[in-house]
Amino acid sequence: MNLISLLKKYNVAGPRYTSYPTVPEWTEQVKSSDYQRALASLQAEEKLSLYFHIPFCERLCHFCGCMRVITEDHRRTEAYIRALLAEMRTVQQNLAVKKPRVCQIHFGGGTPNFLKPEELEQIFEEIKKIFCIEVDAEIAIEMHPRTSTVEFCQMLKKLGFNRISLGVQDFDPRVQQLIHRNQTYEQTREMIDVLRDLGFHSFNFDLIYGLPGQSLKTWRETLAKVIELSPDRLAVYSYAHVPWKSPVQRSFKDQDLPPPELKIQLFEEAYQMFLSQGYRSIGMDHFAKEGDELSQALDRGTIHRNFMGYTTRAEAHQLGFGVSSISYVGGHYFQNEKDLKSYEQQATLGELTTFRGYLLNQEDSIRRDLITQIMCRAELDFEKFSKKWKISFKTYFSQELNSLSELIEDALLIVDQDRLYATTSGKLFLRNIAMIFDPYYQKQKLDRPTFSQTV
Ligand code: SF4
Numbered sequence: 010m011n012l013i014s015l016l017k018k019y020n021v022a023g024p025r026y027t028s029y030p031t032v033p034e035w036t037e038q039v040k041s042s043d044y045q046r047a048l049a050s051l052q053a054e055e056k057l058s059l060y061f062h063i064p065f066c067e068r069l070c071h072f073c074g075c076m077r078v079i080t081e082d083h084r085r086t087e088a089y090i091r092a093l094l095a096e097m098r099t100v101q102q103n104l105a106v107k108k109p110r111v112c113q114i115h116f117g118g119g120t121p122n123f124l125k126p127e128e129l130e131q132i133f134e135e136i137k138k139i140f141c142i143e144v145d146a147e148i149a150i151e152m153h154p155r156t157s158t159v160e161f162c163q164m165l166k167k168l169g170f171n172r173i174s175l176g177v178q179d180f181d182p183r184v185q186q187l188i189h190r191n192q193t194y195e196q197t198r199e200m201i202d203v204l205r206d207l208g209f210h211s212f213n214f215d216l217i218y219g220l221p222g223q224s225l226k227t228w229r230e231t232l233a234k235v236i237e238l239s240p241d242r243l244a245v246y247s248y249a250h251v252p253w254k255s256p257v258q259r260s261f262k263d264q265d266l267p268p269p270e271l272k273i274q275l276f277e278e279a280y281q282m283f284l285s286q287g288y289r290s291i292g293m294d295h296f297a298k299e300g301d302e303l304s305q306a307l308d309r310g311t312i313h314r315n316f317m318g319y320t321t322r323a324e325a326h327q328l329g330f331g332v333s334s335i336s337y338v339g340g341h342y343f344q345n346e347k348d349l350k351s352y353e354q355q356a357t358l359g360e361l362t363t364f365r366g367y368l369l370n371q372e373d374s375i376r377r378d379l380i381t382q383i384m385c386r387a388e389l390d391f392e393k394f395s396k397k398w399k400i401s402f403k404t405y406f407s408q409e410l411n412s413l414s415e416l417i418e419d420a421l422l423i424v425d426q427d428r429l430y431a432t433t434s435g436k437l438f439l440r441n442i443a444m445i446f447d448p449y450y451q452k453q454k455l456d457r458p459t460f461s462q463t464v
Contacts, residue, residue: 010419010420012277012434012437013270013273013274013277015419015421015434015437015438016273016276016277016437017269017270017273018419019421019438019441020269020273021441023440023441023444023450024440024443024444024447024450025440026314026380026381026384026440026443027314027315027316027318028315028316028335028337028342028367029373029376029377029380029381029447030367030369030373030377030447030449031447031449031450033449033453034367034449035342035344035365035366035367036365036366036367037364037365039341039342039343039363039365039366039367039368040363041360041361041362041363043341043343043363043366043368044103044336044338044343044361044363044366045103045361046339047336047338047339047341047343048100048103048104048338049103049104049105050105050339051104051105051106051109051326051338051339052106053106053109055106055109055110055324055325055326056109056110056111056112056143056322056324056325056326057109057110057111057112057113057140057325057326057327057328058111058112058113058114058115058315058320058322058325058326058327058328059111059113059114059115059136059140059327059328059330060115060117060316060317060327060328060329060330060331060334060335061093061114061115061116061117061121061132061330061331061334062076062117062118062119062329062330062331062332062333062334063086063089063116063117063118063119063120063121063123063124063331064076064077064078064089064118064119064331064332064333064349065077065078065079065080065083065085065086065089065118065119065120065123066078066079066080066118066119066120066123066153067079067080067081067120067123067156068189068190069189069257070178070188070189070190071187071188071189071190071257071258071260071261072178072188072190072217072220072248072258073255073257074249074251074254074255074258075118075119076119076332076333076347077118077119077120078119078349083123083125086123086124086125086128088353088357089331089332089349089353090124090128090131090132091353091357092352092353092356092357093132093330093331093356094131094132094135095356095357095358095359096330096331096356096361096362097135097136097139097330098135098139098359099356099359099360099361100139100328100330100361101139103361108139108140108141109140109141110140110141110143111136111140111141111142111143111146112143112145112146112147112322112325113146113147113148113149113320113322113325114136114142114146114147114148114149115147115149115150115317116129116149116150116151117150117151117317118151120151120152120153120156121150121151121152122150122152122153122156122157122158122161123156124161126158126160126161126163126164127164129161129164129165129168130164130167130168133168142169147171147172147302147321147322148168148169148170148171148172149170149171149172149173149174149213150165150170150172150173150174151174151175151176152173152174152175152176152200153175153176153192154175154176154177154192154196154197154200155191155192155196157200159203162200162203162204162207162209163207165204165207165209166207166208166209170209171209171211172211172212172213173204173209173211173212173213174212174213174214174215175197175200175201175212175213175214175215175240176215177192177197177214177215177216177231177235178190178215178216178217178220179216179217179220179223179227179228179231180193180194180197180230180231180234180235181222181223181227181228181230181231183222183227184220184221184222184223184227186222187220187221187222187261187265188220188221188222189260194234197238198238201238210241211241211301212238212240212241212242213240213241213242213243213244214235214238214240214242214243214244215243215244215246216231216235216243216244216245216246216279217245217246217247217248218245218246218247218248218272218275218276218279219247219248219250219266219267219272219275220248220267221261221262221265221266221267222265223267223271223275224267224271225271225274225275225278228275228278228279229278229282232278232279232282232283236282236286241297241298241301242295242296242297242298242301242303243283243288243295243296243297244294244295244318245276245279245280245283245294245295245296246294247272247276247294248272250266276437280437283296284296287299289304289307290436291303291304291307291312291319292312292314292319292384292385292387292436292439293384293436293437293439293440295318295319302321303319303321305321306321306323307386310386311323312385312386313381313385314381314384314385315327315337316329316335319385326338326339329343329344329345330345331345331352332345332346332347332348332349332352332353333345333346333347333352340369340374341366341367341368341369342366342367342369343363343366344363344364344365344366345362345363345364346362346363346364347364375398375400375405376446376447376448378394378397378398379394379406379446380443380446380447382394383431383439383442383443383446384439384440384443387430387431387435387436387439388428388429388430388431389428389429389430390427390428391403391427391428391429392427406446409445409446410424412445413429413442413445416435416438416441416442416445420432420434420435421434421435421438421441421442422435422442
C-alpha cells in the first residue's frame with residue numbers, strides 16, 4: 010500500500026497523547042487538596058519544569074484551539090501578574106523543599122510577548138526567589154512575530170532565555186487572511202535577525218498543515234522560506250478541526266479546507282523537504298537539526314512528550330502557573346481554573362485553583378509509560394519494560410498484541426521476540442499504534458466526536 014493510501018486508511022479521530030489518560034477522562038473530583046499533597050511529596054533531588062500561561066492575544070486567529078483572551082487592553086495584565094505572583098507564593102508554601110531545582114522554564118500562551126518587558130522581569134524575579142534555576146536550564150518562550158518588539162527581545166536576553174519558539178503557521182497571504190493572522194515573511198525575518206544579533210541561536214518554528222486556502226504550490230513556497238530562515242527545530246502540526254470545541258473554526262467554509270488527500274500531501278511534502286535539508290524526524294510531527302539537543306536526546310532515548318510537545322527534560326515534574334495551566338506532579342495531573350476572573354480571584358486570595366485532574370493508578374501509569382515510549386521513541390523493549398514495571402509484558406498486553414496484526418500487515422509496525430518498533434512509514438502513525446494500548450480511547454471512540462483526526 011502506498012503512503013497516501015495508508016494515510017487515508019489510518020486517518021481517524023484520535024488523541025494526540027500529550028497526556029495519558031487524555032483530558033476527556035479527567036475529573037472535577039480532583040481538587041486543590043490533591044495538588045497540595047502532590048506538591049508536599051516532592052523531594053529535594055527531584056527537578057522541576059515550570060510552565061507559565063499568558064493567555065492574552067490582540068487578535069483571534071480563526072484556527073485557534075488554545076485557552077486565550079482576546080483584548081487590545083494591555084492593562085489587563087496587571088491583575089493577571091498579581092495572580093501569577095500570588096500563585097507562585099502559594100505553591101512555595103506547599104512545597105516541603107526549599108528552593109527546588111528547575112531545569113526548564115517555558116512561557117506559552119496566548120501570546121507571552123503581550124506582556125511588557127518589565128512585567129516579564131517581575132515574574133522572573135519571583136521565580137528566582139522561589140526556585141533555583143540550574144545553569145544549563147532550558148528557558149523558552151513562544152512569540153508572535155507581528156507583535157514582538159526589540160525591547161522585549163532585549164529583555165529576553167537579559168533574563169537568560171535561550172530558546173525562542175515562533176508561531177509561523179503559513180507565510181501565504183491568502184491563507185493568513187483566511188485564518189485571520191497576518192504576519193509577513195519580512196516581519197518574521199526581521200525579528201529573527203534582531204534575536205540572532207542579540208546572540209540567540211536556538212529557534213523553533215510552529216507550522217500548521219491542513220489550514221484553509223493551503224495548496225501544494227503555496228505550501229511549497231512557505232516551506233522554502235522556512236528553510237531560508239533555518240530554524241533548529243520545527244513542529245509541523247496537523248490543523249485540528251474541532252468546531253464543536255472551538256466555535257470560531259465555524260468561520261471557515263468547508264470548501265476552503267483542503268480535502269483529506271491534499272492535507273496528507275501537504276504533510277508528506279513537509280516531511281520530504283525537511284529530511285532532504287538535513288533535519289531528523291522526531292516522533293510524529295517534529296523535526297530537528299542533527300546537532301540540536303532534541304536530536305541528541307533521540308539518540309540517548311531521553312525524549313519525553315508533554316503539553317508543550319516533545320521535550321528533552323524527561324524526568325522533571327511539571328508545575329503549571331496561570332489560568333488553565335496543567336501540572337504533572339508525583340505522577341498525577343492537575344489543571345488550574347479555566348475562567349480568567351475566577352482564576353485571578355482565587356489565586357490572588359492565596360488559593361490553589363485546581364478545578365480538575367486525574368490521579369493515575371498503577372495500570373494507568375504502566376500504560377502512560379508505554380504510550381510515551383511509542384510516541385517518543387517509536388519502539389519498546391519488552392524485557393526492559395517488564396523489569397521496570399515488574400510484569401510480563403507479553404502476558405499483560407496479550408490482547409493488545411493480538412490487535413496489532415493490521416498495523417503489522419500494512420508494514421507500519423514490526424513485533425519480534427524482544428521488542429516492537431515502528432517502521433519508517435509507521436512513524437507517521439504513532440498515534441494509531443498508541444491508541445491500541447489505550448482502553449479509554451477504545452471505549453470512547455464510538456461516542457461523540459472528541460478528538461481531531463490523526464493526520
Ligand atoms: S496567537 Fe495563538 S493563542 Fe492567540 S489567538 Fe492566535 S493561535 Fe490562538
